[in-house]
Amino acid sequence: MSGPPAKSIVTEAVLLCRALRETGITVTPAESVAAVRALRLIDLSDRLETFLSLRSVLTTRVEDFPVFEELFEEFWSRLGHRGQRRVKTVREAQSEINRRVPTRSHQHAPKGLGFFLKNWARTSGHSEHINAPSASDIESNTEKDFGQFASDELQEIARVARRIVRKLASRPSRRWKPVRRGTRVNLRRSLRASMRTGGELIELSFAQRKRKKTRLVVLCDVSGSMDLYSRLLIQFTYALQNSLARVETFVFSTSLKRISGYLKNRAYERALESLRETRGWSGGTLIGPSLAEFNSRWPELVDKKTIVIILSDGWDTGEAEELSGALTVLKRRARRLIWLNPLLGNPSYEPLTRGMRTALPYIDVFAPLHNLESLRALERHLVL
Amino acid sequence: MREDVRKIKELLEQQVYVTDAAVATSVYLAMALGKPLLIEGPAGVGKTEIAKVLAGALGTELIRLQCYEGLDATTALYEWNYPRQLLHIKLQEATPGSTAEKEASIFSEPFLLKRPLLQAITQPVRSPVLLIDEVDRSDEEFEAFLLEVLSDFQVTIPEIGPIVATHRPHVVLTSNRSRELSDALRRRCLYLWIDYPSFDKELQIVRSKVPAIGEQLSSELTRVIQAARSLNLSKVPGVAETLDWAASLAALNATHLDAEVVNETMGCFLKDQEDLRKFEREAGSHLDEILSSGS
Numbered sequence: 001m002s003g004p005p006a007k008s009i010v011t012e013a014v015l016l017c018r019a020l021r022e023t024g025i026t027v028t029p030a031e032s033v034a035a036v037r038a039l040r041l042i043d044l045s046d047r048l049e050t051f052l053s054l055r056s057v058l059t060t061r062v063e064d065f066p067v068f069e070e071l072f073e074e075f076w077s078r079l080g081h082r083g084q085r086r087v088k089t090v091r092e093a094q095s096e097i098n099r100r101v102p103t104r105s106h107q108h109a110p111k112g113l114g115f116f117l118k119n120w121a122r123t124s125g126h127s128e129h130i131n132a133p134s135a136s137d138i139e140s141n142t143e144k145d146f147g148q149f150a151s152d153e154l155q156e157i158a159r160v161a162r163r164i165v166r167k168l169a170s171r172p173s174r175r176w177k178p179v180r181r182g183t184r185v186n187l188r189r190s191l192r193a194s195m196r197t198g199g200e201l202i203e204l205s206f207a208q209r210k211r212k213k214t215r216l217v218v219l220c221d222v223s224g225s226m227d228l229y230s231r232l233l234i235q236f237t238y239a240l241q242n243s244l245a246r247v248e249t250f251v252f253s254t255s256l257k258r259i260s261g262y263l264k265n266r267a268y269e270r271a272l273e274s275l276r277e278t279r280g281w282s283g284g285t286l287i288g289p290s291l292a293e294f295n296s297r298w299p300e301l302v303d304k305k306t307i308v309i310i311l312s313d314g315w316d317t318g319e320a321e322e323l324s325g326a327l328t329v330l331k332r333r334a335r336r337l338i339w340l341n342p343l344l345g346n347p348s349y350e351p352l353t354r355g356m357r358t359a360l361p362y363i364d365v366f367a368p369l370h371n372l373e374s375l376r377a378l379e380r381h382l383v384l
Numbered sequence: 385m386r387e388d389v390r391k392i393k394e395l396l397e398q399q400v401y402v403t404d405a406a407v408a409t410s411v412y413l414a415m416a417l418g419k420p421l422l423i424e425g426p427a428g429v430g431k432t433e434i435a436k437v438l439a440g441a442l443g444t445e446l447i448r449l450q451c452y453e454g455l456d457a458t459t460a461l462y463e464w465n466y467p468r469q470l471l472h473i474k475l476q477e478a479t480p481g482s483t484a485e486k487e488a489s490i491f492s493e494p495f496l497l498k499r500p501l502l503q504a505i506t507q508p509v510r511s512p513v514l515l516i517d518e519v520d521r522s523d524e525e526f527e528a529f530l531l532e533v534l535s536d537f538q539v540t541i542p543e544i545g546p547i548v549a550t551h552r553p554h555v556v557l558t559s560n561r562s563r564e565l566s567d568a569l570r571r572r573c574l575y576l577w578i579d580y581p582s583f584d585k586e587l588q589i590v591r592s593k594v595p596a597i598g599e600q601l602s603s604e605l606t607r608v609i610q611a612a613r614s615l616n617l618s619k620v621p622g623v624a625e626t627l628d629w630a631a632s633l634a635a636l637n638a639t640h641l642d643a644e645v646v647n648e649t650m651g652c653f654l655k656d657q658e659d660l661r662k663f664e665r666e667a668g669s670h671l672d673e674i675l676s677s678g679s
Contacts, residue, residue, distance in 0.1 A: 026567055034417060041416045042409070043386040052409040057417075060570035062424060062577040162564070183458050185466065200474075204466045245453065245521060245562050261618025261656070264562070273616075 009044070009079065010036055016075040017058065023071070025064050031057060047076060157232070160375045161239035165247075167379070168214055168307050175210045182206035215246040217301055217334075219294065221312030223253035223285035229342040229370060233311050236375065238263050238271055240309075248301050252290035258298070285315055287355055288322030295329045307336040311369065313343045316355025323355060327362040338365040340378070345370035388412055395441035401433060402581075402589045410576040411438060420534055420555035422573035427560055428622015429578045435515035435556040445512040447553070449500040451522035457529055461539060463497045491543035505537050505549035514553040520563045527569055534572055581623060583610050589623060594630040604641045604675050605630055609653060611667055611674045617659040625653035643671050 017032040035057045042053050051072055059068050178186055189205035218237050222230055241247045241263040249260045263271045291310075295302075302308060308330060316323055331337050339359060343349045345368040351360060360366065368374045392415075393408040411434070414421035423431045439446035449460055469490045476486055498506065504514040516530070533539060537549035557573060559565060581589060587606045590597065597605075609626045629652035638645055647668075654660045667674060 026571065028571060031571065034419065037417055038413055041386075041413065042389070046386070048405055049386065049389060049409055052406050053413055056406075056410045056413055056574045056576060060422075060567065060573075060575050065577070158564070183456060201470055202467075204470070242561070243563055262616075 009039060012075055012078055013039060013054075015078075016054070016071060019071050019074070020058060020068065023067050025059065025067060027058055050076070156372060157235045157375065158239035158243070160372070160379050161236055162243040164375075164379050165216065165240060165243045168216065176207040177210045179206050179208045182208035184208065214244075214335075215301070215303075215306040216240060216244060216248070217306055217308045218247065218249045219256075219291070219308065219310045219312075220249065220251045221253065221285060221287070221310075222251045223315070225285065225313055225315045226342070229313075232369070232371065232375075233342075234272075235268075236369070237311070238268060248298075250294060252285075252287070252294075254284055254286045254290070256290045256293045256297075284317040285312070285355075286318040287312060287314070287316040287359075288318040288320075288324075288326050291326035291330060292322060295326055299333075302330065302333045304333070304335050306334050307338065308334045309338045309340065311340050311342075313341055314339075314351065314353050314356030314359060316353070316358075318355075320354055320358045323358050324362070327359055331362045336364045337362055338367070339363045340367055340369035342368065342370040344368035345374055386412075388416070392441075396434075396437055399437040399440045400592050401430075401437040402585060402592060404585065406576065407434065407578070410574055414556075414574050415554055417574070418552055420557055420573045421576060422557045422559065422565075422570065423576045423578060424559050424561060425578035426580065426620060426622060428624040429580060430623055431558040431578055432515065432517055435513055435517075435558075438554065438556065439513040442511075442513065442554075444510050445507065446515060447500050447504045447512050448515045448517060450517045451519050451526070453521060453523060455522045455526050457526075459499055460501050460526070460529075461499050461533075462502045462541060463499065464491070465495045465497050469495050493544070496541070496544075501533055502539060502547070504553040504555075505533075505539065506547065507551050507553070509551075511551040512553050514555045516555065516557045518560060519557045519569075520559040520561060520565060524566065527566055531566075531569055531572065580613055580620070583607070586610065586623065586626060590626060590630050593627050594634055596634040597630050598639055600640055601633060601638060602630065605633065607674055607677060608641065608646065608667070608671075612653065612663055615662060615666055617654070617656070617662060619654070619656045619659055621653035625655075629653045641671075641675060643668065646671060 013035050014032055017027045017035060020027045035054055038053045038057050039050070042049050044050055054072065054075075055065065055068055059065060176184075176186075178189055184207050186205040186207040189207075190201060190203070193203055193205060194201045218240055220230075220233055220237050222233075226233070237249050241249050241260060247260065248258065249263055250256055250258050327337070341351070341356070344351070344366070351357060351366075367378050369378065389405075389408050389412045392412045393403055393405075396403045396408065396411070410421055413419075423434060425431055435448075436446055472490050472495070473486070476489075496502075500514070504512055519527070519530070522530075534555060537552050538546055540546045557569075580586075583606060586609065587603055590602045590606055591599075594602075606626065609621055609629070613620055629649060632649055632652050633641075633645070636645075636649070647664075650660065650663060654663055
């Protein structure tokens with residue numbers, strides 16, 4: 001190991017750390033120290049090695065990589081390597097390989113999932129003008145909700161969603177259950193068992209806290225009338241999917257599709273991209289048949305430990321009997337049925353649509369979900 | 385490239401692990417700085433393999449802690465061997481000695497059942513590799529506990545006192561991102577992201593892991609896998625699947641791929657009904673194109 005690095009490189013490294021911090025990547029002094037230590041251990045004339053080392057030390061998730069790459073470029077050129085040709089980094093080479101072919105999926109039916117997915121991809125925070133579908137009396141109010149929705153709020157949504165999930169899943173239980181091997185000796189059982197051997201303690205019995213294994217099933221309405229809210233809903237759903245291991249996500253309009261796999265283990269952008277392929281969503285809503293389809297095709301997903309969350313405005317064009325039939329089955333099998341309705345955010349709204357009226361008797365929790373504030377309120381007031 | 389990094393790369397490659405600069409640099413730094421290495425990436429890209437290969441390369445023991453929901457300190461750290469303690473009390477009943485002495489004797493190391501974390505910090509000869517696999521599956525409480533162990537490599541057992549690591553283990557954590565890890569844990573670690581390999585790298589992996597496979601077949605199969613990954617499937621095939629498929633084809637004595645062979649064996653790398661249909665629909669029709677591309 002060579003002597004201490006020149007002062008300038010330490011200064012530059014610290015500057016790099018500060019710049020990273022400004023972009024929102026958490027770089028603590030401890031990491032700055034680690035970065036400088038790392039610089040002493042590597043070949044500083046090797047661009048790739050310096051890059052990889054600093055990236056390894058200073059970033060903590062793959063989403064930080066693009067920002068880091070940019071700032072590293074600056075760092076490297078300030079070190080006097082201005083003339084050096086820029087080599088392709090591993091990440092770049094890799095992302096070129098893995099780049100998905102852009103899909104041209106929204107030529108037809110500029111409504112439904114395909115429609116707002118196109119809009120979500122934009123990262124601008126300014127309000128977007130959207131032709132509101134039906135339910136025109138609430139148009140002005142909700143448009144504001146949607147317009148104020150900046151994409152950097154994704155993180156906040158994710159945080160709130162995670163807290164909600166934790167509340168829903170609230171493990172472990174307060175009860176103890178006897179187990180063969182566990183964390184705590186169950187004295188009462190052990191002594192009782194010792195009676196068999198004349199008061200000699202031979203076999204110990206143990207106890208352990210019971211665990212509540214909660215599963216979450218999310219059914220998200222993506223029909224035309226939900227266009228306004230679907231950015232929030234998909235972000236919410238994405239956050240739910242990635243905060244607990246046992247979450248299954250479905251979208252429905254006139255039919256049903258399981259999208260858990262598309263949301264799971266992927267960066268948000270990548271998840272959106274794969275969702276964009278699921279096209280043909282438009283117009284009407286058949287909540288009843290969609291729920292019935294869910295009941296018959298995925299019965300194994302719902303049991304007494306499952307919380308089912310339905311995200312829908314309740315504008316149903318199907319038969320009321322079908323909806324109530326499907327909900328009866330769902331209600332009987334699930335632990336909780338939660339219905340989050342974006343329209344409920346409007347004070348003058350009353351759940352009078354036929355679909356909503358039919359559904360109300362089966363619902364355990366009926367709450368609004370139209371903006372971030374309502375999400376926070378949901379977290380505060382959610383009582384199970 | 386620094387000599388040490390190259391050496392690590394060579395060591396890893398001796399263990400039949402096809403590596404790249406990012407992996408070698410991160411592993412080197414993790415060892416040199418004494419920090420845990422957090423590896424993230426899609427399923428089946430060889431995250432766990434790094435720890436195994438590292439242990440092999442260093443000639444040291446691999447201690448593995450598989451995380452799952454509900455994993456707690458007793459299963460991860462230590463536990464008292466109650467039956468043995470009871471037996472010991474019985475045996476000592478007749479012998480003279482104070483209660484305090486007897487108590488001290490049953491709460492000593494022979495009565496301690498060491499679980500992976502304690503094992504890792506009490507290795508007598510050299511630093512082991514401690515693999516904490518799929519840390520995203522554990523609960524948040526466990527993550528906090530892990531943080532404590534990983535920061536000082538010291539464990540306090542109330543009856544015995546603190547146990548400090550004799551040889552600091554090389555720690556490798558892997559995560560499939562099924563849940564977001566806490567920032568505190570992330571910051572404590574060096575970060576390495578492994579993505580699906582490029583065509584060349586994957587081909588190299590196939591040839592080194594399944595030597596029985598022919599040149600033509602190996603490049604054809606890698607090409608199909610790479611094409612399948614670009615299809616946006618719900619379960620994207622990882623390297624593990626590629627190798628499974630390669631091994632199956634080798635076992636079937638196939639020499640080249642055609643529509644029939646692919647149809648019969650695609651269950652090796654597509655594990656979802658809808659994905660199978662999608663692959664048939666979108667790749668099956670121009671299989672020849674995929675097979676011949678680039679050659």
